[in-house]
Every structure is written in structure tokens, then in C-alpha cells.
Amino acid sequence: MNDLNAPDATGHSLRASGCSVRLADRxxxxxxxxxxxxxxxxxxxxxxDIVVHGYKEISWAFLTEEPRKAGxxxxxxxxxxxxxxxxxxxxVVALPLGVGTAVLLAEFTPIDSLFGRLxxxxxxxxxxxxxxVFGLFGNAFFCHVLGMGFSILAGGMTLACMVLPILIxxxxxxxxxxxxxxxxxxxxxxxxxxxxxxRLLIPAAVPxxxxxxxxxxxxxxxxxxxLIFTSGYVDRMPESLMDSGRSLSIHIxxxxxxxxxxxxxxxxxxxxxxxxxxxxxxxxxxIAERFLHRRIVVV
Amino acid sequence: xxxxxxxxxxxxxxxxxxSAAMFLLRHGNIAAEEELTGKLVLTGSSxxxxxxxxxxKRFEKQHPKVRVDVQTGGSxxxxxDARKGLAxxxxxxxxANDDEKELKFFTIATDGVCVILNxxxxxxxxxxxxxxxxxxxxxxxxxxxxxxxxxITVVNxxxxxxxLELFCHYYKLKNSDIKAHVVVGDNEQDIKTCAGNANAIAxxxxxxxxxxxxxxxxxxxxxxxxxxxxxxxxxxxKFPLSRPxxxxxxSEPTGLPKAFIEFSQAKEQYxxxxxxxxxxxxx
Amino acid sequence: xxRWASDFILVWILRALAAVSGVIVFLIAAFLALESxxxxxxxxxxxxxxxxxxxxxxxxxxxxxxxLGSLLSMAGSVLVATPLGILSAVFCQYYAPxxxxxxxxxxxxxxxxxxxxxxxxxxxxxxAPIINRIxxxxxxxxxxxxxxTIMILPTIALMADASFASVxxxxxxxxxxxxxxxxxxxxxxxxxxARSGLFTGVILETGRAIxxxxxxxxxxxxxxxxxxxxxxxxxxxxxxxxxxxxxxHGDHRSALFVSGxxxxxxxxxxxxxxxxxxxxxxxx
Numbered sequence: 112m113n114d115l116n117a118p119d120a121t122g123h124s125l126r127a128s129g130c131s132v133r134l135a136d137r138x139x140x141x142x143x144x145x146x147x148x149x150x151x152x153x154x155x156x157x158x159x160d161i162v163v164h165g166y167k168e169i170s171w172a173f174l175t176e177e178p179r180k181a182g183x184x185x186x187x188x189x190x191x192x193x194x195x196x197x198x199x200x201x202x203v204v205a206l207p208l209g210v211g212t213a214v215l216l217a218e219f220t221p222i223d224s225l226f227g228r229l230x231x232x233x234x235x236x237x238x239x240x241x242x243x244v245f246g247l248f249g250n251a252f253f254c255h256v257l258g259m260g261f262s263i264l265a266g267g268m269t270l271a272c273m274v275l276p277i278l279i280x281x282x283x284x285x286x287x288x289x290x291x292x293x294x295x296x297x298x299x300x301x302x303x304x305x306x307x308x309x310r311l312l313i314p315a316a317v318p319x320x321x322x323x324x325x326x327x328x329x330x331x332x333x334x335x336x337x338l339i340f341t342s343g344y345v346d347r348m349p350e351s352l353m354d355s356g357r358s359l360s361i362h363i364x365x366x367x368x369x370x371x372x373x374x375x376x377x378x379x380x381x382x383x384x385x386x387x388x389x390x391x392x393x394x395x396x397x398i399a400e401r402f403l404h405r406r407i408v409v410v
Numbered sequence: 411x412x413x414x415x416x417x418x419x420x421x422x423x424x425x426x427x428x429s430a431a432m433f434l435l436r437h438g439n440i441a442a443e444e445e446l447t448g449k450l451v452l453t454g455s456s457x458x459x460x461x462x463x464x465x466x467k468r469f470e471k472q473h474p475k476v477r478v479d480v481q482t483g484g485s486x487x488x489x490x491d492a493r494k495g496l497a498x499x500x501x502x503x504x505x506a507n508d509d510e511k512e513l514k515f516f517t518i519a520t521d522g523v524c525v526i527l528n529x530x531x532x533x534x535x536x537x538x539x540x541x542x543x544x545x546x547x548x549x550x551x552x553x554x555x556x557x558x559x560x561x562i563t564v565v566n567x568x569x570x571x572x573x574l575e576l577f578c579h580y581y582k583l584k585n586s587d588i589k590a591h592v593v594v595g596d597n598e599q600d601i602k603t604c605a606g607n608a609n610a611i612a613x614x615x616x617x618x619x620x621x622x623x624x625x626x627x628x629x630x631x632x633x634x635x636x637x638x639x640x641x642x643x644x645x646x647x648k649f650p651l652s653r654p655x656x657x658x659x660x661s662e663p664t665g666l667p668k669a670f671i672e673f674s675q676a677k678e679q680y681x682x683x684x685x686x687x688x689x690x691x692x693x
Numbered sequence: 694x695x696r697w698a699s700d701f702i703l704v705w706i707l708r709a710l711a712a713v714s715g716v717i718v719f720l721i722a723a724f725l726a727l728e729s730x731x732x733x734x735x736x737x738x739x740x741x742x743x744x745x746x747x748x749x750x751x752x753x754x755x756x757x758x759x760x761l762g763s764l765l766s767m768a769g770s771v772l773v774a775t776p777l778g779i780l781s782a783v784f785c786q787y788y789a790p791x792x793x794x795x796x797x798x799x800x801x802x803x804x805x806x807x808x809x810x811x812x813x814x815x816x817x818x819x820x821a822p823i824i825n826r827i828x829x830x831x832x833x834x835x836x837x838x839x840x841x842t843i844m845i846l847p848t849i850a851l852m853a854d855a856s857f858a859s860v861x862x863x864x865x866x867x868x869x870x871x872x873x874x875x876x877x878x879x880x881x882x883x884x885x886x887a888r889s890g891l892f893t894g895v896i897l898e899t900g901r902a903i904x905x906x907x908x909x910x911x912x913x914x915x916x917x918x919x920x921x922x923x924x925x926x927x928x929x930x931x932x933x934x935x936x937x938x939x940x941x942h943g944d945h946r947s948a949l950f951v952s953g954x955x956x957x958x959x960x961x962x963x964x965x966x967x968x969x970x971x972x973x974x975x976x977x
Contacts, residue, residue: 132874132876132877133874135874136874136875136877139879140788140875142780143783143784143788144784144788146777146780146784147780147781147789149777150777150781150800150801150846151800153843154800154803154804156819157807157811157812157815157843158803160819161811180685181460181461181463181686182460208710208714211706211710211711212707212710212713214707215704215707215711219704219707226711228968230711230715232964232965232968233715233718234714234718235896235960235967236718236957236964237714237717237900238896238897238900238901239901239903239904239956239960240721240900240904240960241904241905241906241931241934241953241956242906242931243906243931243934244721244725244956244957247938247950248720251724251728252724261479261481272717275714275717276714276897276900277848279714280893280896280897281852281893281897284852284855284859284889284890285855285859287889288856288859288860288890289859303700304697304700304703305697305699305700305703308703318855318858318859319890322852325851326848326851326897328806329802329805330805330806332806332808333805333806333807333808335810335907336907336935339483340483343479344459344463344480344481344482345480345481347467359808360808360810363808363810363811364810364907367598368596368810368911369457369596369597369598370460371597371598371617371618371621371622371686371687372621372625374598377814381808381811384806384807384811385803388803388806388807389803392802455939483939484938484940485940486939486940486941487939489942490942563825563829563830563831568936568937569748569749569750569937570749570937570939572940585748585750586746586751590916591829591914591916592832592914592916592926593914593915593916593917593926593928594915595910595915595935595936595939599817602818603817603821603832606817606821607821607822607829
């Protein structure tokens with residue numbers, strides 16, 4: 112009979128190792144729950160700060176009027192329109208470019224090819240370029256060299272450059288994690304690689320794709336420094352993509368740091384931005400789930 | 411018969427000429443103004459940008475075919491863009507430098523600069539000498555100037571800012587002598603730093619500080635040499651520290667830029683200037 | 694070689710798209726080099742590390758304290774955010790009940806989209822006064838690291854979360870069948886299986902940390918000095934560019950672009966290090 116307390120070949124007794132394993136497991140559970148609680152607490156702190164300082168100014172008028180008195184009075188409607196337009200340009204440019212590059216890197220390039228490694232490292236470098244350098248670059252390249260001037264188009268394209276590395280790397284990871292059996296099975300059935308890609312791999316890689324989208328969207332909507340020099344400062348309703356239009360994050364920055372007495376409306380605008388973000392994220396999630404016919408997350 | 415006809419025609423011609431002249435005189439100017447069209451781009455100082463933006467909006471209402479686009483990027487960018495022709499008008503929150511004498515500067519308002527402390531700081535006034543010594547690190551504790559026993563947190567502005575140059579010029583300091591604990595960019599950053607730190611000292615635009623203090627932000631403005639730091643005192647010329655807010659152009663303005671400059675300097679627009687907490691030029 | 698024409702077209706379209714991404718990096722590097730050229734021609738590169746302080750108006754261009762500031766804030770925030778982020782993702786996937794997990798994930802996605810200005814404002818108005826009470830001036834390296842950590846946490850957390858979600862079910866089922874504890878499954882099965890996603894997450898968050906401009910500008914104090922302790926004020930290269938670009942011209946402006954160039958060199962070095970580290974280790 113085994114004596115639970117007797118040491119075995121490694122010097123541990125069955126009971127002792129069992130106990131220490133269970134103890135470690137319980138400790139891990141405590142640590143992980145504490146981390147989750149701490150992160151939640153900080154988040155609630157920040158959002159509560161925004162809500163408390165900003166909710167008083169929120170009204171239908173605030174959302175639909177034009178700004179007056181440099182933003183101290185009136186609303187943010189033209190700014191909301193500009194923001195949505197900038198985001199739309201960014202996504203329309205970044206999504207095909209990003210997913211395309213990711214697919215190439217993951218599916219059509221051998222893992223240790225020079226081209227693949229160069230592109231991947233170039234993307235890592237791009238991910239680290241400071242936002243203000245992007246702004247200055249966007250100003251020089253899109254606004255002056257390509258002649259777009261201060262415009263929503265220039266802003267959207269600069270944002271697309273910023274969002275690209277995040278989108279590509281996250282999507283690439285999504286594709287890498289699809290088990291090889293899927294591809295081998297498709298090949299065995301005689302599917303073309305194009306079919307395999309669109310009908311099998313993209314739906315299966317959706318966790319990575321959505322993570323990339325969320326991070327990309329988040330970065331795009333949060334960006335300030337890059338847009339000041341490209342899509343500009345004008346708070347009038349834009350009439351076309353070539354007009355200059357202020358984004359919500361620039362408006363928040365101007366009101367809180369530059370305009371005297373603008374702090375209250377800055378918080379209100381921040382609140383609107385948080386709600387807008389919630390809506391966009393939910394929408395992206397719903398679209399991905401609905402059109403790709405698959406429960407994206409395991410929970 | 412012919413004589414009467416000739417006289418009638420002559421009179422008619424004279425009447426016609428006089429009426430036409432009167433018509434043109436009365437409506438000629440308005441016609442010239444109504445024809446103002448085009449886009450005006452201003453770039454430069456972010457201090458002036460909100461003011462220029464509001465002036466531009468009112469100008470657009472009076473001239474519906476005109477668009478005034480205001481962009482930021484800093485005083486240096488404003489001057490550079492005006493020089494290169496990338497913008498019709500540059501905005502600079504300072505006087506002209508030595509290498510800018512060939513450009514045309516038009517002042518539209520002035521802005522005073524004063525020292526601020528946290529509201530809870532018991533010190534009520536500081537002499538010029540004290541301020542200079544605090545900023546160069548020779549006085550480091552509030553108790554040496556009559557306050558609490560606490561280390562002073564010196565707040566300075568980033569290099570190149572006109573407020574900093576004004577400050578250094580007045581207190582006869584060099585920027586490299588200043589020993590700061592915190593360096594800030596915009597006015598509001600100054601104010602928020604001071605409001606959050608009971609032992610901070612900083613200097614900001616008077617209009618901004620006055621407005622925030624009135625709203626209850628925890629700062630107070632220090633008088634300078636006995637003169638209270640108010641926008642009114644800057645207007646009256648009693649307050650020693652102030653800087654001009656300028657439009658910069660490459661050459662003498664004509665047409666749309668000229669109209670906008672005259673508009674910005676006009677007495678009817680003083681309310682916008684005051685609303686943005688600057689000091690209008692005239693009464 | 695594939696039999697279908699569509700595959701051939703697809704590959705070339707994809708190669709063109711990928712090349713565009715590479716070209717952007719090259720363009721940015723060229724832009725920085727072009728703008729830095731004037732001052733480099735006047736004073737050379739050595740002065741950026743040896744001059745007596747950063748006083749561009751007096752032609753002194755020593756960038757090293759700010760380079761150090763950037764590196765310290767990046768290292769500090771990555772060191773803190775990575776474990777917190779990975780553990781948050783672990784919580785989301787393996788420890789939380791489904792409803793809580795969904796809400797927690799939405800919370801993190803929201804955190805990812807809050808503008809740096811808002812984080813900076815919160816840091817300036819809420820966090821800095823608190824730290825000021827411990828040790829003045831409150832706007833210091835510690836505040837900078839704290840804000841940066843909060844900002845980059847969503848990146849690593851969401852990437853880790855997606856990686857964990859992609860670990861094949863057979864792995865976890867097999868581990869359960871073998872009687873491994875949750876912790877054991879995590880340590881020995883799941884983390885290794887997800888390592889390429891985690892690695893990418895770390896790279897992305899490091900990039901974000903070193904490139905952040907607005908938030909560090911508002912909370913780090915911006916004094917050009919080598920920070921002697923966590924409570925000392927310091928300036929990062931990015932904050933330097935943002936702070937002084939507005940009012941700089943001539944050589945001063947070029948010098949700011951040099952700091953951007955140096956930052957890019959640092960990022961390239963980090964990317965090369967990542968390449969060396971990952972060779973053969975990360976991808977099977």
C-alpha cells in the first residue's frame with residue numbers, strides 16, 4: 112500500500128505535493144481575481160470622473176447644435192460628424208490593406224522568408240512611431256505633397272497609417288492560430304486557396320480579427336496629436352471630405368487645455384466619446400458575429 | 411424748338427449723371443463688400459486660435475460667400491506659413507523677432523501675464539526680487555517669504571514660448587538659470603498644476619487666470635508692484651507685463667485678408683475679444 | 694504551384710498591399726531624416742549626447758536625459774502592464790463566469806479607446822495631486838509610468854485574450870482529462886500555446902508606450918533632467934517634440950526632428966532584438 116506521507120524518488124511525498132499544488136492553485140485564483148478587481152476599480156474611477164464632471168452638460172441641444180464661444184457654449188454636432196467621417200476614411204483605407212497584408216504574411220509567406228520578416232519588423236517599427244511624428248509626417252506628405260491640405264481625408268489616411276500595424280499583427284495572429292488541419296482538409300477536398308481563405312480561414316480567425324479591429328478603432332478614436340496637423344482645428348460642419356474638420360479628441364484637448372472655461376464641456380465631450388465608443392464596439396462585435404456565423408468568444 | 415430739346419436733353423443728362431453718381435456712391439461700397447468670396451486660411455498660435463475662430467465665424471455671417479479656416483501649430487509655424495505663402499494670415503502671440511522685420515504684423519489684442527499661487531497659500535504678495543530668487547532656486551522654502559514651512563514647487567513654461575520670454579525679460583533672468591520642478595505647455599496646464607499643488611508658483615495669462623479663479627478654481631493672482639492683476643489694469647496700461655497678439659502677413663494686405671484684419675481690429679468685435687479673456691486695443 | 698488563376702491574382706494583390714505597409718515606414722524615416730538634416734549639417738550628431746544641457750535657443754542640444762526618460766517610462770510601464778494584462782485575460786477566459794467575462798472584456802475594450810488627453814487630464818487633476826501629497830511635485834516619473842500602464846494594458850490584455858480564445862479546445866480537454874489543476878494547465882499548456890500572440894501583444898504595447906505623447910506631456914513634469922528617483926520630474930523625447938515644436942524654428946525645429954529620428958533608431962533596435970529573441974522560439 113502506498114503511504115501518502117512517504118517520500119518518493121524525487122523526495123516529495125504524495126500528500127505534500129498534492130497539498131502544495133492545491134495551495135498554489137488557490138493562491139493563483141486569489142491573485143487573478145484581485146488583478147481583475149484592481150483593473151475594474153481604476154477603470155470605474157476614471158469613467159466616474161468623466162461622468163460626474165460631464166453629465167450636467169449633456170442634452171439633446173448639446174448633441175445637435177454647433178459650438179459657440181470657442182466651444183464653451185453650444186453643442187458638438189459638427190464635431191461628431193467630422194469624427195465619424197475621419198473614422199470611416201480610416202477604416203475604409205486600413206481594413207483591406209491590413210487584412211490583405213495579414214493574410215499574405217500568415218498564409219502565403221513561408222515563416223522564415225526574408226520578405227515576411229522584413230514586413231513584420233517594419234510594422235513593429237511603425238507601431239512605435241510617436242503620434243506627433245505621424246501628425247507632422249501626415250501634414251508634410253498628405254497635406255502638402257499630395258495636396259490635400261488640412262482635410263478629413265488627410266486625417267483619415269494618417270490615422271490609417273497609425274492603425275495598420277495593430278490591425279495587421281493582430282489579424283495575422285488570428286490566422287496563425289487556426290489549426291493546420293483546416294487547411295489540409297480543404298486542400299484534400301480540392302478547394303482553391305482563395306476559397307479556403309474566404310470561406311474557411313477568415314471566419315475561423317475571427318477572434319484575432321476582432322481584437323485587431325477593437326484595438327485599431329480604439330487607437331483611431333483616441334488619437335489627438337496626429338489629427339491636429341492633418342484634419343485640423345476647424346469646428347464648422349464639413350461639407351466634403353476635403354474640408355477641415357475637428358475630431359472629438361481634439362475638441363476635448365482644446366477645451367481642457369487651451370480654451371479658458373472650457374473644462375466642463377471637455378468632460379461632457381469625453382462622456383459622449385465614451386458612449387460613442389461603446390456603440391461602435393458593440394456594432395463591430397454584432398456585425399462580426401452575425402455575418403461570420405460564429406460565436407466569436409468561447410465564454 | 412431745337413433749343414428747348416437741347417436744354418431738356420442736357421438737363422436730363424445732368425440729372426442722370428447726378429443720380430448715377432449718387433446711386434454708385436450709396437451702393438458702390440456695399441457691392442464691393444458683397445463680392446467678397448474665397449477662403450482665408452489662418453495658422454499659428456493656439457492661444458489666438460479660439461479668438462480668431464470666433465472672429466472668423468462672425469465674419470462669415472456677414473459675408474456668406476467667405477470661408478475662414480483657422481488651424482493651430484504654434485506661433486513659429488504661423489510666421490513660417492505666412493512667409494512661405496502656405497497661409498494667408500499667420501497668428502503669433504508675440505512681437506516680431508529681429509529676423510522678421512520684413513513681415514507685416516497687425517495687433518488685434520493684448521494679453522497680460524501674472525504670477526499665480528494656490529488659493530490656500532497664505533502669501534499674498536511677492537516682490538520682484540523674491541520672484542526672481544524663487545525662480546533661480548535661491549529661495550526654496552515658502553517660509554523665507556512669509557509662508558508655510560514647505561518646499562516651493564516652481565512651474566515654468568516650455569522654451570520658446572512668448573510668455574516665458576516676457577517673464578525672463580521683465581525679471582532679467584536667463585532661461586538656463588531657472589530651476590524649475592515642473593515645465594508646462596499650455597495655460598490651463600499651468601493652472602491645473604497650481605490648483606492641485608498647495609506649494610506651487612506659476613505664471614499665466616491674466617485673462618485665463620481671472621476667469622478660472624472666478625469660476626472657483628483654487629488659484630489666486632498676485633499683484634505686481636502693488637498693481638492688481640486684472641484685465642482692466644492691463645487695458646489701462648497700469649500692469650507692467652503684457653504681450654501683443656498679432657496677425658502676420660508677408661506683405662501689405664489687400665482684398666479679403668485686409669477686410670478680415672480691419673474687421674478683427676474693429677470696435678464692434680471688442681465683445682469677442684473680451685469674451686475670450688483678452689484685452690481689446692481701444693476703449 | 695496552385696492550379697487556380699484566382700490564387701495567382703490573389704497573391705500578387707496581397708504582395709502589393711503588403712509592400713504599401715513597408716513603404717510607409719520608409720517614407721516616415723525619410724521624412725525624419727530630411728527634416729533633421731539642417732541641424733545635423735551645422736553641428737553634427739555627437740553634440741546630441743555631449744552638450745551641456747538642452748537649451749536649443751542657446752544652441753545646446755543634449756538629448757540624453759530625455760532619451761533616458763523615454764526608456765525608463767517605457768520599461769516601467771511594460772514591466773507592470775504585461776503581467777497585469779495577461780492575468781486580466783486569464784481571468785476573462787478561465788476564471789470568470791460567462792456574464793462577468795463579457796462585461797469585463799467590454800470594459801477593457803472601452804479603456805482602449807479613451808483618448809490620451811482624457812488619461813492625461815485625469816492624471817494631472819486626480820493622480821498628480823495625490824502623489825504630490827506623498828512627495829512633491831506630483832508630476833513625475835511614477836505618475837507617468839502609472840498612466841502609461843493604464844493606457845497600454847488593454848493592448849496586451851486584448852491580444853492575450855484573443856490568443857487564449859484560439860488555443861484549441863483539445864489542449865484544455867486533454868489537460869482536464871489528465872487531472873491537471875487550473876494553474877497547472879495555464880502554466881504548462883495554455884501560456885506556451887499562446888506565446889506567439891503574447892509576444893505580439895508585448896511588441897504592440899511597447900510601441901504604444903514609447904510613442905505616447907499627449908498623456909506623458911501632461912503628467913511627467915517635463916523638466917529636462919535625469920530622474921534620480923521615481924518621484925523626480927522628467928521629460929520624454931515625444932513630450933519634448935510636442936512641447937517645443939509649436940514655437941521652434943530653424944535649427945531648434947530640426948533638432949526636434951533629430952530626437953524623433955533617435956527615437957526611431959531605438960524602436961528599430963528593439964524590433965531587431967525582438968527578431969533575434971523570437972527566432973525559432975516563438976513560431977513552430
